[in-house]
Amino acid sequence: MSSLLKNIIRFAVFLLLQAFILNKVPALHQFIKPYLYFLFILWLPFNLPRPGLLILAFIYGLCYDYLSGTPGLHAACCVLIAYIRPFLISILLPQESTELSYAEPSIKSLGWAPYGIYILILAFLHNSLLVFIEWMRFGDFLFFIGKVSATTALSLVLIFITEMIFPRKGKYRTNAA
Amino acid sequence: MKNIILFIRQFFNLFLFLVLMISCLVILSNYNKTYQAVFYSKANEITGSLGKQYNSVEYYFELKATNEKLVAENAALRNNLLSSFDNPDTGYLQHRDTLRADTLRMIRRFQYLPAKVVNNSVTQENNFITLYRGSKQGVRKDMGVISPSGIMGKVVVVSDNYCRVMSILSRSYKPSGMLKKGLLTGTISWDGKDPRYITLEGIPKSVKVQKGDTVLTSTYSGDFPAGSMVGTIEKVEADAASSYFKLKVKTGTNFLNVQYAYLVENRLLAEQQAVESQTPKN
Numbered sequence: 001m002s003s004l005l006k007n008i009i010r011f012a013v014f015l016l017l018q019a020f021i022l023n024k025v026p027a028l029h030q031f032i033k034p035y036l037y038f039l040f041i042l043w044l045p046f047n048l049p050r051p052g053l054l055i056l057a058f059i060y061g062l063c064y065d066y067l068s069g070t071p072g073l074h075a076a077c078c079v080l081i082a083y084i085r086p087f088l089i090s091i092l093l094p095q096e097s098t099e100l101s102y103a104e105p106s107i108k109s110l111g112w113a114p115y116g117i118y119i120l121i122l123a124f125l126h127n128s129l130l131v132f133i134e135w136m137r138f139g140d141f142l143f144f145i146g147k148v149s150a151t152t153a154l155s156l157v158l159i160f161i162t163e164m165i166f167p168r169k170g171k172y173r174t175n176a177a
Numbered sequence: 178m179k180n181i182i183l184f185i186r187q188f189f190n191l192f193l194f195l196v197l198m199i200s201c202l203v204i205l206s207n208y209n210k211t212y213q214a215v216f217y218s219k220a221n222e223i224t225g226s227l228g229k230q231y232n233s234v235e236y237y238f239e240l241k242a243t244n245e246k247l248v249a250e251n252a253a254l255r256n257n258l259l260s261s262f263d264n265p266d267t268g269y270l271q272h273r274d275t276l277r278a279d280t281l282r283m284i285r286r287f288q289y290l291p292a293k294v295v296n297n298s299v300t301q302e303n304n305f306i307t308l309y310r311g312s313k314q315g316v317r318k319d320m321g322v323i324s325p326s327g328i329m330g331k332v333v334v335v336s337d338n339y340c341r342v343m344s345i346l347s348r349s350y351k352p353s354g355m356l357k358k359g360l361l362t363g364t365i366s367w368d369g370k371d372p373r374y375i376t377l378e379g380i381p382k383s384v385k386v387q388k389g390d391t392v393l394t395s396t397y398s399g400d401f402p403a404g405s406m407v408g409t410i411e412k413v414e415a416d417a418a419s420s421y422f423k424l425k426v427k428t429g430t431n432f433l434n435v436q437y438a439y440l441v442e443n444r445l446l447a448e449q450q451a452v453e454s455q456t457p458k459n
Binding site: 016019020023024025026027030033050051054055058061066067068069070071072073075076079080083133134137138 | 189190193194197198200201202203204205206208209214215216217220221223224227231298299300301302303304305341348349369370371372433
């Protein structure tokens with residue numbers, strides 16, 4: 001399957017999964033909201049140019065916003081993590097020019113610990129901005145701290161489960177490299 | 178000029194990021210003020226039909242509960258029929274005069290439009306409901322929405338066949354409500370915690386309020402018919418900082434499984450607003 005087709009399918013599946021399954025789960029607590037849809041942006045291939053990455057994240061976020069009912073809110077968060085992503089990858093990627101041999105960020109291509117940090121930082125940034133915008137409107141510092149930590153923890157668990165269920169083979173982009 | 182272009186090219190990604198971020202925030206802040214966003218009406222048509230597909234499955238699981246609610250509502254309406262009442266004294270025959278004594282005719286103020294709920298959320302900070310009724314069927318912005326057992330919200334976005342309703346489970350929507358006992362008005366709000374409970378504030382502590390008292394929509398709200406069911410009081414809490422109660426109200430509508438709703442059109446609302454806007458401002 002080509003990378004383009006794979007990502008188009010992911011785009012639709014992640015959006016529908018978030019809008020029609022995760023958003024329908026009755027919340028255990030006000031702070032615990034399951035967010036998984038931004039994994040699409042984390043899984044985009046390495047070789048996507050940065051302007052393309054930003055614009056794709058903007059469109060993806062806006063699509064989710066239309067489904068969930070607050071245009072602009074999730075788009076802002078997606079654009080933020082799409083902007084930070086290349087910096088993080090350049091820090092975390094092993095220096096033996098592996099970016100040429102692997103197509104996208106995964107446990108195989110980055111290694112367990114760097115991939116964990118990559119997921120943690122981006123999930124934290126996404127949820128922080130999301131809750132921060134809500135907090136600006138509703139106020140209450142405990143709400144901010146509690147919701148950011150609880151949603152980030154739950155996001156990490158969900159991403160971990162996704163990685164377990166769908167192990168991505170670290171496919172080589174080229175045989176030559 | 179060349180330097181500026183070079184500068185922009187060097188930091189192109191940063192500029193693109195800032196432009197996209199600012200446009201997101203502009204869309205969001207505009208939406209919060211006016212509930213209008215780029216392509217939102219078109220997008221609503223697509224997300225509405227997606228929701229309808231999803232609901233065609235979900236609806237089967239809620240059939241029993243939906244039936245019970247509709248039967249309960251029918252029973253309540255039947256109990257109010259004139260034929261349900263009788264005179265205790267059968268010797269006395271009462272005739273109803275079919276002629277109106279008054280030459281003024283009745284005016285229809287509220288008209289109800291049934292609608293199917295096709296999408297519903299209860300877990301966000303601002304929750305929205307999608308109904309399968311749109312501008313082609315006569316839905317307009319700011320119409321009130323009630324369920325068989327209580328109020329639900331108001332219409333914020335309308336497309337051809339679907340409309341999107343901001344439910345009372347929203348932090349930024351605060352309709353006015355009143356206690357049935359004493360007809361005291363207060364403000365209804367939601368704290369974002371539990372979709373089964375909302376809060377009624379602004380009822381003075383001098384009033385005797387009990388658990389189980391009924392809360393209705395007030396006569397001030399133009400969206401809903403005055404006296405529509407909102408819920409019943411679950412817990413009475415005295416706010417220590419003020420002389421008002423903070424009442425925890427159990428919503429009449431069960432937002433977790435609501436399947437049908439009525440859109441309420443207030444035909445005199447435009448006239449009322451026109452009069453109100455003519456009031457001289459000092």
